[in-house]
Amino acid sequence: xxxxxxxxxxxxxxxxxxxxxxxxxxxxxxxxxxxxxxxxxxxxxxxxxxxxxxxxxxxxxxxxxxxxxxxxxxxxxxxxxxxxxxxxxxxxxxxxxxxxxxxxxxxxxxxxxxxxxxxxxxxxxxxxxxxxxxxxxxxxxxxxxxxxxxxxxxxxxxxxxxxxxxxxxxxxxxxxxxxxxxxxxxxxxxxxxxxxxxxxxxxxxxxxxxxxxxxxxxxxxxxxxxxxxxxxxxxxxxxxxxxxxxxxxxxxxxxxxxxxxxxxxxxxxxxxxxxxxxxxxxxxxxxxxxxxxxxxxxxxxxxxxxxxxxxxxxxxxxxxxxxxxxxxxxxxxxxxxxxxxxxxxxxxxxxxxxxxxxxxxxxxxxxxxxxxxxxxxxxxxxxxxxxxxxxxxxxxxxxxxxxxxxxxxxxxxxxxxxxxxxxxxxxxxxxxxxxxxxxxxxxx
Amino acid sequence: xxxxxxxxxxxxxxxxxxxxxxxxxxxxxxxxxxxxxxxxxxxxxxxxxxxxxxxxxxxxxxxxxxxxxxxxxxxxxxxxxxxxxxxxxxxxxxxxxxxxxxxxxxxxxxxxxxxxxxxxxxxxxxxxxxxxxxxxxxxxxxxxxxxxxxxxxxxxxxxxxxxxxxxxxxxxxxxxxxxxxxxxxxxxxxxxxxxxxxxxxxxxxxxxxxxxxxxxxxxxxxxxxxxxxxxxxxxxxxxxxxxxxxxxxxxxxxxxxxxxxxxxxxxxxxxxxxxxxxxxxxxxxxxxxxxxxxxxxxxxxxxxxxxxxxxxxxxxxxxxxxxxxxxxxxxxxxxxxxxx
Numbered sequence: 001x002x003x004x005x006x007x008x009x010x011x012x013x014x015x016x017x018x019x020x021x022x023x024x025x026x027x028x029x030x031x032x033x034x035x036x037x038x039x040x041x042x043x044x045x046x047x048x049x050x051x052x053x054x055x056x057x058x059x060x061x062x063x064x065x066x067x068x069x070x071x072x073x074x075x076x077x078x079x080x081x082x083x084x085x086x087x088x089x090x091x092x093x094x095x096x097x098x099x100x101x102x103x104x105x106x107x108x109x110x111x112x113x114x115x116x117x118x119x120x121x122x123x124x125x126x127x128x129x130x131x132x133x134x135x136x137x138x139x140x141x142x143x144x145x146x147x148x149x150x151x152x153x154x155x156x157x158x159x160x161x162x163x164x165x166x167x168x169x170x171x172x173x174x175x176x177x178x179x180x181x182x183x184x185x186x187x188x189x190x191x192x193x194x195x196x197x198x199x200x201x202x203x204x205x206x207x208x209x210x211x212x213x214x215x216x217x218x219x220x221x222x223x224x225x226x227x228x229x230x231x232x233x234x235x236x237x238x239x240x241x242x243x244x245x246x247x248x249x250x251x252x253x254x255x256x257x258x259x260x261x262x263x264x265x266x267x268x269x270x271x272x273x274x275x276x277x278x279x280x281x282x283x284x285x286x287x288x289x290x291x292x293x294x295x296x297x298x299x300x301x302x303x304x305x306x307x308x309x310x311x312x313x314x315x316x317x318x319x320x321x322x323x324x325x326x327x328x329x330x331x332x333x334x335x336x337x338x339x340x341x342x343x344x345x346x347x348x349x350x351x352x353x354x355x356x357x358x359x360x361x362x363x364x365x366x367x368x369x370x371x372x373x374x375x376x377x378x379x380x381x382x383x384x385x386x387x388x389x390x391x392x393x394x395x396x397x398x399x400x401x402x403x404x405x406x407x408x409x410x411x412x413x414x415x416x417x418x419x420x421x422x423x424x425x426x427x428x429x430x431x432x433x434x435x436x437x438x439x440x441x442x443x444x
Numbered sequence: 445x446x447x448x449x450x451x452x453x454x455x456x457x458x459x460x461x462x463x464x465x466x467x468x469x470x471x472x473x474x475x476x477x478x479x480x481x482x483x484x485x486x487x488x489x490x491x492x493x494x495x496x497x498x499x500x501x502x503x504x505x506x507x508x509x510x511x512x513x514x515x516x517x518x519x520x521x522x523x524x525x526x527x528x529x530x531x532x533x534x535x536x537x538x539x540x541x542x543x544x545x546x547x548x549x550x551x552x553x554x555x556x557x558x559x560x561x562x563x564x565x566x567x568x569x570x571x572x573x574x575x576x577x578x579x580x581x582x583x584x585x586x587x588x589x590x591x592x593x594x595x596x597x598x599x600x601x602x603x604x605x606x607x608x609x610x611x612x613x614x615x616x617x618x619x620x621x622x623x624x625x626x627x628x629x630x631x632x633x634x635x636x637x638x639x640x641x642x643x644x645x646x647x648x649x650x651x652x653x654x655x656x657x658x659x660x661x662x663x664x665x666x667x668x669x670x671x672x673x674x675x676x677x678x679x680x681x682x683x684x685x686x687x688x689x690x691x692x693x694x695x696x697x698x699x700x701x702x703x704x705x706x707x708x709x710x711x712x713x714x715x716x717x718x719x720x721x722x723x724x725x726x727x728x729x730x731x732x733x734x735x736x737x738x739x740x741x742x743x744x745x746x747x748x749x750x751x752x753x754x755x756x757x758x759x760x761x762x763x764x765x766x767x768x769x770x771x772x773x774x775x776x777x778x779x780x781x782x783x784x
Contacts, residue, residue: 070483088484095485095493104497208494 008419015212018107025105028404031243038066038101063391066101078114078244080199113217115196125184139421158190159418217403218246224406225360225384235356240363257347261339293368299323358384362400543579551607558613623654635662655684
């Protein structure tokens with residue numbers, strides 16, 4: 001845990017440096033596309049009070065000065081499969097984003113969508129001898145959380161204090177300076193595969209960039225796609241990506257659960273390619289242009305030219321009806337949504353007060369998905385587009401960019417993590433020695 | 445999936461395959477399809493691109509390098525003497541060609557309001573021979589030189605369209621003659637020298653003043669001469685005494701000494717006394733008005749001798765000393781002899 005603590009603190013330090021420089025890049029490495037946004041931080045005084053621009057969820061103090069997207073390479077299920085290919089794709093996207101922005105970017109914050117995330121809820125409790133919560137007590141209670149066995153090779157990606165309780169009074173977001181005898185906390189920890197994470201870090205290092213933070217893609221897309229009320233009252237965000245489908249559950253503006261299904265839009269494309277015996281590119285075009293989930297009688301008559309470049313006339317001149325295409329896509333989407341429903345059940349989503357489900361990501365653009373999802377997941381389903389942020393070009397406002405946009409929001413307003421608090425003194429012998437030395441120097 | 449079922453000629457045993465001539469089959473294309481270039485930049489290109497985005501490097505490459513190259517090329521090219529001479533010669537030729545265009549040439553000079561002497565002097569002062577380019581004529585300098593001529597009060601020089609250098613000259617008008625140790629000069633009313641003359645008779649119509657520093661007080665002198673009025677016919681001239689006050693010199697050796705301040709009033713007073721008592725008609729050598737409260741009069745020699753005779757004193761000679769009796773007798777004897 002200590003290595004992780006130091007590593008995460010180093011990344012926070014890097015993030016602070018990037019803020020001082022004012023330019024930071026946000027990199028969303030997905031299975032089907034890699035998006036890069038270059039953010040410029042102008043400080044809080046960009047708008048006056050009289051302009052009528054409030055905090056607006058914190059996105060008013062930065063703007064996007066460069067955007068680039070490229071097709072992802074060497075990625076599978078949200079994990080890096082071929083390092084060199086992925087590195088080339090990252091180089092492409094960073095270079096074109098720099099070209100758009102016109103500035104050199106040295107710090108990057110990335111998000112990782114796959115790597116088998118696992119969510120844990122930890123609880124800790126400490127007595128308060130002072131009868132009052134001091135600065136160090138928050139760190140102590142976080143350190144006192146019982147850490148389960150995460151398994152071999154797991155890395156902690158997020159460790160966020162979700163809730164504090166003081167002598168039976170629960171639901172405190174900031175217990176400092178309050179009186180009480182026992183302080184308890186709930187912490188949400190998200191772990192991912194350590195190898196996948198180190199692959200990502202290595203890829204970014206190879207591109208001469210400094211990593212200033214890593215976040216989970218499903219968490220980031222939840223930040224962008226859920227409106228503030230949904231985050232407060234409880235909602236689940238389903239990010240239908242290319243290789244994975246991320247699920248994150250929010251309540252009281254904290255993420256309390258995140259997971260990912262290793263199914264995504266690429267699988268639908270594969271099904272189309274296999275079922276219609278067409279190339280991958282043709283299948284992708286069919287999916288995006290003619291895809292759907294709810295067949296009607298009219299779709300039987302709507303014939304779609306398959307096209308192709310095999311050179312065989314008969315093969316290239318085939319046509320299928322749209323109903324056939326829907327017949328291929330629908331079972332796969334149903335399977336994905338069944339898995340999502342399984343995850344939501346396992347997370348205890350049924351017991352949440354408001355069971356709002358927001359679908360986002362590139363896959364949410366399939367026509368008829370909201371009807372199907374409402375039938376399978378529950379009545380409160382909507383398709384969510386990401387929040388608008390300043391300077392974002394129109395073509396980057398699609399649902400497929402919600403994790404990149406959420407990551408920029410997270411960059412502007414980072415969530416408190418466990419490593420943002422000073423480590424308690426007993427875990428830190430060097431510091432206690434230093435304190436003893438200072439005491440001697442001051443008193444003798 | 446009806447679109448996928450493309451089994452043609454199903455049933456009844458099938459047809460024989462069509463005869464296909466081998467040469468009619470399209471030959472496989474000779475050139476392989478071009479391999480699509482990897483859109484990703486190479487590591488080197490990526491690093492160079494990022495280096496170029498550094499502000500310092502960017503400025504160096506975009507500004508510093510071209511400037512250095514330009515300076516280098518220019519320096520190498522100019523390091524040869526012949527090229528340098530050619531360059532300066534070429535530039536000079538172009539400048540010369542433009543300056544000597546017909547539109548800029550000055551062909552003649554017109555002078556207005558100048559006497560022949562000044563006209564001649566002005567033409568001689570022109571630094572270049574006409575026709576000349578107007579770029580070679582420095583009118584301001586020429587004007588300063590012309591104004592150094594004493595006879596010229598103001599000159600207006602301009603180049604008119606059609607290549608005419610026009611000079612409008614205002615000459616000084618002589619108002620008074622000034623006689624001093626080195627000769628006689630003509631002065632205008634401000635006391636500025638106009639010209640020298642050889643004799644008084646050249647300008648007999650002008651009054652004459654004399655004495656050191658008289659030119660600096662010429663305006664006062666002219667005012668005094670204007671005020672002289674009734675004594676003007678008798679006025680010989682004005683003399684500056686000690687560079688501070690005026691003496692009015694009349695014929696018969698009479699002299700009116702005026703004070704330093706209020707000379708005009710003093711002269712008017714003397715004229716008033718003269719008008720009332722015919723002072724100047726009498727035998728009076730000097731009227732001294734230097735003290736305002738008390739005019740002093742010095743009698744002439746005849747008048748003094750008349751008084752001395754009446755008193756029985758010896759008479760005074762022209763040198764102002766009493767003459768001995770014998771000499772008086774001798775003199776009177778001589779006079780008798782002559783008359784006799």
